[in-house]
Amino acid sequence: MSVAPIPFATLWNDAPNEIKVAILKQASVDTLKSLLPFNQLRRFARRALRERVNDIIEDFHLDPALVLKMMDTTGTIISGSAALQAVSPRLNWKAGDVDFYCGVDVIDAVLLCFKRQSYEVVNTHPAPYAYKKFYTFGARNALPSNFEARFRANSCIENVFTLSHTPSALTINVIQSRSPASATPLAFFHSTLVMNFVSAGGVACAYPDLTLNSLGLMNFQSMPPVQHVHIRDVRAVDKYQSRGYLFVQGDEHDVTVDGIERGRTWDDPFTIKMCFRKHLKVLTGPNSTISWRTSFREYYNWGFREHAPEVLVEEDGRVVCYRNWVGPASLTMVSPPARARRIA
Structure with a gap:
């Protein structure tokens, strides 16, 4: 005698709330966000994301309530590997540390x-050089008078402060x-794969079309390099490749590029x-x-x-531009190719 299958809705409704949250904790942020329009699922989706963030914090013997309160009052965020796991959890690896910005x-x-919470500063790495300021005024370069460039x-x-937990x-x-x-x-991160963050109120992913498919767009041009590529970035990319992620390079992989327009914000339609x-x-x-x-x-x-790469941010009524070098770097070829091409 065959037994009629039980509809999933019935199984879901009968499941304890803890089981519902445990299931949703394995879902990526785009899946969780897709549940928000449904009244019966919204609170479970938010709770799953909050508990996933709490788990990351607790893994380092930190109190989530205290840490999130500090993040709220100071504007601090979590990024790096930990934020990537908050956006798209993968069960085959855990972050070795957590980066607070x-x-x-x-x-x-x-x-x-x-x-x-029993952490002590064990190392401090200061920036190796100070930025140079270039104040730009007037209509000559079509920039507002409150624009400042810091190259x-x-x-x-x-x-960078490294802190160690005394007991563990x-x-x-x-x-x-x-x-x-x-x-x-x-x-300025090595790739879009890690351009994600956790704030006191939620989670953001800048390049979900790539990140949620385990892809990262390189944020420096490595073949061949005009500017020096730091070994730190090479090791970081290698680390993520060993975890199953792949990397790409060029505009054809970036759905956020529209012609020559490349500007992004955390509120644009490409961000989740x-x-x-x-x-x-x-x-x-x-x-x-x-x-x-x-x-x-x-x-x-x-x-x-x-x-x-560059970033613009408002600071005390000024629009400040940060960039790691002044102007573009160029390479002139001895024998130009037969046909010009653009594959930024």
Whole structure:
């Protein structure tokens, strides 16, 4: 005698809430966000995302309530491997550490939060050089009078603090931005794969079409390099390749590029954002003013021109541009190709 299958809706409705949340904790952020229009699923989706973030924090013997409160008051975010797992959980690896990014003016409050949870600073890496300021005024270059460019920004990082948990020897990193906006360094990451963050209120993914398919678009041009590619970036890419991710290069892989327009913001239609605390926003303070552009190349019949990644953010009524070098770098070929092509 055959037994009629039980409809999934019946199984779901009869399942304990803990089972529902446990199932949804394995879903990527786009799947969870797709459930928000449904009243019966919305609270489970938000709870699943919140618990996933809590699990990441607890893995490092930190109190999620205390850490998220600190993140809320200081505008600090989590990025790197931990944020990637919050966006798209993969069960075959765990983040070896967790990276907290904070604004330049709140570092003391951030470090104090971790010191109160048995973490001590064991190493500090200052930026190797200071940025140069170029103030640009007047209509000659079609820029507003409140525009300021800060080149050689060293990826917008002021200091990197490594903290160790005394009882367990686990480590976390606190990266101090050169800007009051904690998310400005993300524009200089090695690839779009890690351009994600967790804030006190939710999760954001800048390149979901790539990231959720385990792909990363390179944010430096490595074949052949005009600018030096740091071994740190090469090792980072290799680490993610060993975890099953793949990397691509060129405009044809980036759905966010429209002709020569490359500017991105965290509020544009390409970004996925999801709140897990309905009374808080994913983006707050200076982070809500950020726009950025990844690196790219323009090819000509004489060679190519390479453009650095850059980020713009509002600071004290000024629009500040950060870039790691002044202007584009070019390579002129001895014998130009028969036909020019552009594959930025």
